Amino acid sequence: MSDQQKYDSFDEYKIRKLISELESKExxxxxxxxxYIPPKRAISDVARDLREEASTASNIKSKTTRKNVMDAIESILQRLKLFKEPPPNGLVIFCGxxxxxxxxxxxxxxxxxxxxxxxxxYLYRCDSKFVIEPLKKLIEEKDVYGLIVMDRAEATFAILRGRNVEVLNTITSGIPGKHHAGGQSARRFQRIIEQVAxxxxxxxxxxxxxxFLGKDIKGLIIGGPGPNKYEFYEGEYLHYELRKKVLGLVDIGYTGEEGIRELINRSENxxxxxxxxHEKQVFNNLxxxxxxxxxxxxxxxxEVLEKLDRAKILIMSEENDDYHLTFMCPNCGFQLEADIQDEQEPKEGRTCPRCGTQMDLISKEPLVTHLAEMFKNRGTVELMSTQTEEGEQLKNSFGGYAAILG
Known part of the structure; x- marks a missing residue:
């Protein structure tokens, strides 16, 4: 990956989590x-537009809706004061x-x-739901590859989208097995096989x-045992647009879904x-x-929590169901933090160890997010999904947490 667009698994994880959260709000x-503020839009222009929207909102008939809209606009205006100009990629704000x-x-x-x-x-929208489609479009998987494994008996088609492999179909040729007759019968049989092939x-x-045609794939990889993939490629059976996207022909020992897995493993370059x-490399390094x-x-x-101060690389599963909780005593202000598994114990009901008052739960966030935010400025954070064999092994064999220490 280029340095300009280096993949950051934690950044992507945060945005996907936020999108999921915002989709549920109404x-x-x-x-x-x-x-949505593009990078070249002046903050002063945005603030002016928001003040105009606030003036329009003052005419809303419902007192509650009018107050909520005007309060939201004011909250956004206060946040915008922290920016002299939009960041290099622009700025997105959801408020309500x-x-x-x-x-x-x-x-x-x-x-x-x-x-x-x-x-x-540049978009301002006030609605009963947040507008998240432009943000979802930004994080759509752009690393999309077509995969074909084949021999003369069968061919399997799959698509690699980000970290997810989807097998699309398997077709068979119906080419008959070996024929033991000799002479003209054998030659005739061979001609039939060549025609069927x-x-x-x-x-x-x-x-x-x-x-794959018109699907905006980055490339096409063809694999299989023996010479059949070369016969197919060199015989110009491919559409000319797809032919230009062939990245390589790879020798593998299997066809079918097992062949797809082998093709991916042998196509690292x-x-x-x-x-x-990227996920395979992270796990292999571990x-x-x-x-x-x-x-x-x-x-x-x-062990990861005990040795976090020595870690250089923190590796966690996106599927971890642990949460970091913060409680505060309403009487003396004492705060208490705890890490638990979801639904492991009540989120309320902690008693203040100082004065015995029932404490309030003031924040709950995934432990993955809490640790990554703490660690990201002094090391590398890698999040792995369970869509890959390596990510599944991290979750099931290592409990979803690992670190490489300094």
Whole structure:
């Protein structure tokens, strides 16, 4: 990956989490504000537009909606004062009163983020839902590759999208097995086999067009045992646009879904920009370090937390269900932090160890987020999904937490 667009698994994780959270929120009226500011838009212009929107909002008939919209605009204006100009990729702000039960339970929430790539739209929208489609479009998987494994008997088509591999279809040729007759019968049988093979290659080409043409794939990789993949490629059965996207022909021992897995593993040099390969490299680095010197790694949540101050690379599973909680005593102000698994114990009901008063839960966030935010300025944070074999092994064998120590 280029330095300009180096993949950051934690940044992507945070945005996907935020999108999921925002999708579930809904206001009582049209009072949730979404604001997209492109990098070259002057903050002073945005502030002027917001003041005009506040003037318009003063005419809203519903007293509650009017107040919530004007409060949200004021909250955004206060945040904008922290910026002389938009960040290099622009700025996205979501703000509004979110109900937490009956009327009157609304709480003002504001989310401010710099998107992972530059945004090119200027958008202000006040609605009952946040407008997240432009943000979702920014993080759509752009590392998309077409995969084909084939021999004369069958061909399997798959698509690699980010870290996810989707097998699309498997087709068979119907080419008969070995024929033991000799003479003219053998030559006739061979001609039949060659004709059926030709027709099968034509079908493979048609399915390749169906699955990959116009799908904005970065490249196409063809693998299989023996010479059949070369016959297919050199025989010009591929659409000319897809032919230009072939990254390589790879020798593998299997076909079918097992062949797809082998093709990915043997295509590291061709897929080095993909998120899947990035995840494999992270895990392989962990395993190599463990083999060379076991004292240089920490495995499992308990050991990782104990040795976090020595870590250089923190590796965690996105699927970890641990949470970091902060409680505060309303009487003496004492704060208490705790890490628990989701639903492991009540989130309320802690007693203050100083004065015995029931404590209030003031924050709850995924432990993954808490640790990554603490660690990211002094080391590298890597988050792995369970969509890959390596990510699944991290979660199931290592408890979802590991670190490479200094």
């Amino acid at each position: 206001g009582r009226g049209t009072e949730l504000i979404s604001l 009163a979110i109900p937490h039960g009956a009327p009157g339970t609304e709480k003002m929430e504001i989310h401010v983020l710099e998107p992972p790539l530059p945004i090119n739209i 030709h027709e099968f290659y034509v079908r493979i080409g048609e399915y390749t067009t169906k699955y 061709l897929l080095q920009q993909s998120k899947l390969m 395993m190599a370090t463990m083999v060379n010197d076991y004292t240089k790694v920490a495995i499992g949540k308990k």
